[in-house]
Amino acid sequence: MSDPFFRIHTLGCKVNQYESQEIRERLLEAGMREAAPGRKADLYIVNTCTVTRKADKDSLYAIRRSHREDPGASIVATGCMAEFGAGILRKEPGVRMVIKNRDKAKISARIIKDFLPSGKGISFFEGRTRAFLKVQDGCNNFCSYCIVPHVRGSSRSKPVLQILEESRRLIANGYREIVLTGICLGAYGRDLKRGMSLAGVIERMQELPGLKRIRISSIEAKDVDDGLIRCLRWPGKLCRHMHIPIQSGDDDILAAMDRRYTRRDYLDLIARLKKACPDIAITTDVLVGFPGEEERNFLNTLDLVRRIEPLRTHIFPYSPRPNTKAYALRKAVALDIVRDRLKRMSEAADDCARNYQQKRLSSVMDVLMETPSKDHPGEWEGYTDTYMKVVFRSRKRLSNNIISLRLKKLIGNKIMAVLP
Ligand code: SF4
Structure with missing residues (x-):
């Protein structure tokens, strides 16, 4: 195969994204080329995730889509689903190789024999x-x-x-x-x-x-x-931004989750952070519907989120994963109750985000500009260090510039800004 084309599909967390990038760089260094959108690839690498049942489904979907795009291509599956789900992945048409996480650093070397030592970074x-x-x-x-x-x-x-x-x-x-x-x-x-x-x-x-x-x-x-x-x-x-998962604001649920902190510990930490750094943005994760979660437990989580006032809250419904301790727990929360709690949590999260951002309006902050807005030509989007998404109108190419801007108006989850 001379100069084969590859394409990488990445699911899941930032660590997976980093590792995909490591694979990409090794393959490029070895002379392979990354297939542009629309072009067929000879090799697909699907970096899977297994953190929830949905992540498993999405990973399989990415593999099937790769096979559909190009039935003649080889697919290499790696990532977290490759640990316990190797058997399932191997059965998928087109999958030639399943590489477990512990061997991931060697994936490019396995694709291109004897190529660069692993762990060179990106x-x-x-x-x-x-x-x-x-x-x-x-x-x-x-x-x-x-x-x-x-x-x-x-x-x-x-x-x-x-x-x-x-x-x-x-x-x-x-x-x-x-x-x-x-x-x-x-x-x-x-x-x-x-x-x-x-x-x-x-x-x-x-x-x-x-x-x-x-x-x-x-x-x-x-x-x-x-x-x-x-x-x-x-x-x-x-x-001035920390993502600190809460998961639950209820001590009984936190103990059942084996989280090793209490609601008080979390509140005390946030108080210390806000004292040291008053503008700090907190973002967080919340798990809804853990087995045995009753209304009063959920209300404690809702209350904790409101007190913390996160800028962003990622809300996940509990997903039972075989091989975990919680998998054996009975007392699953009924689906309609989970849905209702997700909705209430998401409303609280939106209020918190709005409050945090509104309090910062009219201040001047540095914004690292990233990309042109997809929806509004002539606008650029970037982030403050406190992870607020900012939109600024400009004809110049601003990508990768840090600009001081006055935060003017909150529109949805973005802040319109102007020169100060
Ligand atoms: S800290 Fe807990 S939730 Fe996070 S990866 Fe480790 S076990 Fe999972």
Whole structure:
């Protein structure tokens, strides 16, 4: 096969996106070409996700769509569904190879024999102004509902020198914001001899010339320590934004989820964060309909969300995953009740987002412009460090520029801004 074309379909989290990018770069370096939209590919790589039943379905759909697009192409399936679902994936027409997560780093080498050593990292992100940098993989927490530790293994951290080298490469390629990603970022460093904490890594990254912003993709409440809170001092490079999953605001449910913090712990943490950094934006995840969740438990979660006032709340219905502890729990919540709670939670989340943003209107903030608006020609979209989506009208090409703008008006989930 001379200069074969490949296409990658990625499902799931930012870690998967990072790993797909790693595969992409190795294949490009080896002389393969990425198929442009509409062009047929010789090889499809489907990087699957298994975090919910829907994620399994979507992964299978991506494989079937790839086969439909080009029945003669080979499909390589990898990612989290490849751990427990390898048998199912192998039966799909077109699938030639299933590569488990633990062998993912070698996927390109397996496709192109004897090619580059694994773990070289990445240097660009197709069509993005923010670069994700995976610094950690795996999780030791075993929350009772979660399949991730079973499919990703225990926590492993990338050495700080490698992180700095990869950051320098991304900065040299024009990236101004690096988003640190991991499956359980807060566990960073615990597995390394004389390892640094996440705060230590951020302090080292702050010294890198050319880098304007560092963002943490997601961190568990119990892992936000004083060092990290100190890094939020403003003006600094660490974005005033933390994604801290709540999952539930009820102590009984949190205990059944094996989350290892209480509602009070979470509230205290947010109070400390807001004291240290008054403008901080909190975004979060909430799980609705965990087995045994009664109305009073749900009301506690609703109340906690309203008190925290997140800028964004990702709401997930509970999805039973075989091989997890919660799978054996009875007391499933009836579907119509789950639907009703999802709706009420989503209304609360919208109110919170609106409140947070409205309080910031008329202030002047730096916005990293990303892409032209898809719906409104002549408008550009970007983000503040506090992760508010901002729209600005301009005829110039603004991608990757940081501009100071006055936040003017909230329209839907975006803020219209003007020059100050
Ligand atoms: S912290 Fe809990 S929810 Fe997050 S990946 Fe680990 S086990 Fe899953």
